[in-house]
Amino acid sequence: MTNQRKVIIDALKSSKAHPSADMVYDYVRARIPNVSLGTVYRNLESMYQSSMIVKIETPGGQKRFDFNTEPHPHFHCEKCGKIEDVPFELHAPVPDEASEWMKRRVITSSTLNYRGLCEECSHII
Amino acid sequence: MTNQRKVIIDALKSSKAHPSADMVYDYVRARIPNVSLGTVYRNLESMYQSSMIVKIETPGGQKRFDFNTEPHPHFHCEKCGKIEDVPFELHAPVPDEASEWMKRRVITSSTLNYRGLCEECSHII
DNA sequence: CCGTTAATGATAATAATTACTATTATTAAT
DNA sequence: ATTAATAATAGTAATTATTATCATTAACGG
Numbered sequence: 001m002t003n004q005r006k007v008i009i010d011a012l013k014s015s016k017a018h019p020s021a022d023m024v025y026d027y028v029r030a031r032i033p034n035v036s037l038g039t040v041y042r043n044l045e046s047m048y049q050s051s052m053i054v055k056i057e058t059p060g061g062q063k064r065f066d067f068n069t070e071p072h073p074h075f076h077c078e079k080c081g082k083i084e085d086v087p088f089e090l091h092a093p094v095p096d097e098a099s100e101w102m103k104r105r106v107i108t109s110s111t112l113n114y115r116g117l118c119e120e121c122s123h124i125i
Numbered sequence: 126m127t128n129q130r131k132v133i134i135d136a137l138k139s140s141k142a143h144p145s146a147d148m149v150y151d152y153v154r155a156r157i158p159n160v161s162l163g164t165v166y167r168n169l170e171s172m173y174q175s176s177m178i179v180k181i182e183t184p185g186g187q188k189r190f191d192f193n194t195e196p197h198p199h200f201h202c203e204k205c206g207k208i209e210d211v212p213f214e215l216h217a218p219v220p221d222e223a224s225e226w227m228k229r230r231v232i233t234s235s236t237l238n239y240r241g242l243c244e245e246c247s248h249i250i
Numbered sequence: 251c252c253g254t255t256a257a258t259g260a261t262a263a264t265a266a267t268t269a270c271t272a273t274t275a276t277t278a279a280t
Numbered sequence: 281a282t283t284a285a286t287a288a289t290a291g292t293a294a295t296t297a298t299t300a301t302c303a304t305t306a307a308c309g310g
Binding site: 059090097119122 | 180182183184200203211212213215216217219220222223226229230231232233234235236237238239240241242243244247
Binding site: 038 | 256258259260261266267
């Protein structure tokens with residue numbers, strides 16, 4: 001395991017912000033000044049491919065990454081762009097007609113996202 | 126309302142594929158040959174801003190668009206990239222401790238996505 | 251150690267989207 | 281219908297995020 005990858009993992013472990021590749025790059029560069037952005041992308045992608053981390057799609061351009069692979073919803077603040085973990089999981093029963101629909105497909109994962117205003121942004125009107 | 130926008134709306138109405146900007150562009154260009162891709166993007170974005178249509182994030186680069194603004198989950202096929210509507214909505218009760226969490230935020234929308242293999246792709250092993 | 255293999259840094263290339271601007275079309279008021 | 285005001289368009293350039301390339305460097309197993 002290269003030092004670069006170790007520090008990339010540290011970046012993800014030590015952040016609750018679900019950092020983007022750029023944010024990880026900043027963290028790593030503070031410790032390995034000449035690290036390449038490509039190395040960050042390459043490592044994030046391979047860790048994602050091997051299911052070590054989760055990739056989060058966002059309305060704004062950049063993808064975000066989560067070291068926590070336990071299924072849990074995310075909350076996206078529309079104002080400040082922050083992404084938070086939602087501290088519960090919905091386990092709703094699937095209706096019968098829907099289970100027929102699902103049986104005809106292979107479902108490998110599901111993601112639940114909320115959007116709105118976070119605690120800080122909803123106070124500042 | 127410009128003719129361009131009318132045809133862009135037609136494209137979305139007549140498709141069940143949740144088309145990308147590119148796919149809409151192809152449809153419109155077949156009817157207005159010198160339409161500009163920028164016009165397609167501009168219209169899709171403004172329709173999205175005014176909540177006329179829904180923007181769907183995808184793991185692969187391009188965003189997709191849905192004329193159906195009724196909340197409903199989407200199913201993303203990992204093999205062929207197809208996006209399907211899921212014919213049911215989960216309405217699970219929110220646990221009490223979670224409702225506390227949600228009260229401190231403004232929730233404006235939620236999206237539920239499934240990933241896996243679609244009917245065709247799950248047969249062809 | 252030392253050779254093999256894999257990962258890196260630096261940079262170029264690509265893909266998706268957005269910005270710019272001169273021109274054209276739409277609209278509202280005559 | 282005509283016209284002036286406004287908004288939207290086509291065409292193109294620029295930007296942003298990400299991926300590819302490749303010569304060099306680092307990790308690992310014997």
